[in-house]
Amino acid sequence: MSGSAYATLAGTRRLGPPTASRRSESPRGAGPLAAVAGAFTLAQLVLVRPGLGLGWDETVYVSQLSAHAPAAFFSAPRARGISLLVAPVTSWSSSTPLLRVYLAVLAGLALYLALRAWHGLFPVRVLALAGALFASLWVTLFYGPQAMPNYWVAVGALARDRLLSARLGRPFRPGRAVGPRGERVPDGVDAADRRGLGTLPLLVLALTVRHWRLLVALLAGLASGAVEWVIEAYVSYGGLTERLNAASAIEGGLGWHVAVVDQLRSLGGRALCRPCTGAMPNPAVDVWWLVLPVLAVVGLVVAVRARRTAATLVPLACAATAAFPYLFMIGYAAPRFLLPAYALVAIPVADGLIHLVTAPTGVWRRVAVTLLVVGLAGHLAVQLAVLERTVSRTNAQHRDWSRTAAELHRLGVNRPCLLTGQDAIPIAFYTGCASAATGGHNANTSRTALDRTAHRMPVADITPVGSRPPAYAHDWPAHRYGGLDLRVAPATEGGDAG
Secondary structure (H helix, E strand, O other): OOHHHHHHHHOOOOOOOOOOOHHHHOOOOOHHHHHHHHHHHHHHHHHHOOOOOOOHHHHHHHHOOOOOOOOOOOOOOOOOHHHHHHHHHHOOOOOHHHHHHHHHHHHHHHHHHHHHOOEOOEOHHHHHHHHHHHHOOHHHHHHOOOOOOHHHHHHHHHHHHHHHHHHOOOOOOOOOOOOOOOOOOOOOOOOOOOHHHHHHHHHHHHHHOOOHHHHHHHHHHHHHHHHHHHHHHHHHOOOHHHHHHHHHHHHOOOOOEOOHHHHHHHOOOOOOEOOOOOOOOOHHHHHHHHHHHHHHHHHHHHHHHOOOHHHHHHHHHHHHHHHHHHHHEOOOEOHHHHHHHHHHHHHHHHHHHHHHHHOOOOHHHHHHHHHHHHHHHHHHHHHHHHHHHHHHHHHHHHHHHHHHHHHHHHOOOOOOOEEEEOOHHHHHHHHOOEEOOOOOOOOOOOHHHHHHHHOOOOEEEEEEOOOOOOHHHOOOOEEEEOOEEEEEOOOOOOOOOO
């Protein structure tokens, strides 16, 4: 999570617009928003389940400040905001259920604060529906309680854009930096990160209206977010250029890649679609995604008529620039990439939907309400079905990692220890070991270093059955388990090295 997400969410009330009504700022007026946030928190705990094990990327972020396992290799594109977010739990506890509950509660609170920030610019019913639409997406429910940055970027951007929507029309009173802080270097230079593009419309607007203090605040926020990433580039990656190049190689580089179909294919519950092949999901899964731009345009038209154009145009513009690179500039897809865009577009979409059912009168209004209720109920049913399949599939994979870890323990691979090979990073975390690789994007050691390590702690390699093991593990005895060959270095097989 970026530093600006904390700062923006924490400062929304103090920096709220002076024109907000007493009712919209009152606890009673915020009741529907609290109900939506509470339901979101409960849904995460019930549907995703606290016992869901940690995924690959989660083990990397969690291990950086973990009481359970050594820090995994931190590749060039990553940033440390989410590691700091989970540190209050992971630094002293290895309980995954505790971590899930902590994140679910925090995610619900963040959603409430982000929606509450828009009081005074939109009716509460619009904000409540927007929160429900965003929170009911399977991808939001799935990633809310996970140690991943995408959800936190989304709610942070939602709160930030409200502050800037209000400030663009009146003198700016600086209180906090409002740009995205603690995130990776913006992607205007390279593929290190594409989230920075979500700030581009704000910079353009600030320049257009000559709002110099707002522009300075935005640039200060971006700079403060880049400082840690740049410093780490020189400390750990050999320099900024080297880190950018490494990040670009890992991300596949930027170019003209139409990934719209890939994103549609991933909506069926694929956490990462790379390469994105296979059949398209049932059309019922994708229909909401195709209707979303249409409803966003309806919301903009409603906003123009209601004379709140800026309040709607800012999040729509930021949503478009945040989504564009993931739709047209990378050669793969993941549903979580578009979470910030979904959060930003939710309010205009909700505004448009409510207008569509309240504008008609008489029997047509009843027809419109009926159609909306039926449509939203069907949409929710589809989202929950996709979520259930995704959770089940993910849980099965995590159980496999846990069982492999138990087998490694049986073979004498106990802490302190080191794993290499397929899925070494997540399995190492489950085992309580460090992980290493001599090649690929996560390369952080050499064969000589592995040989030395094998003389002082258990070292094991994980290779799929039928695949050729790495040269350093070719002569290690293989123990077949669950489609894997677990090769334990002879110097430590059956116990710690002497």
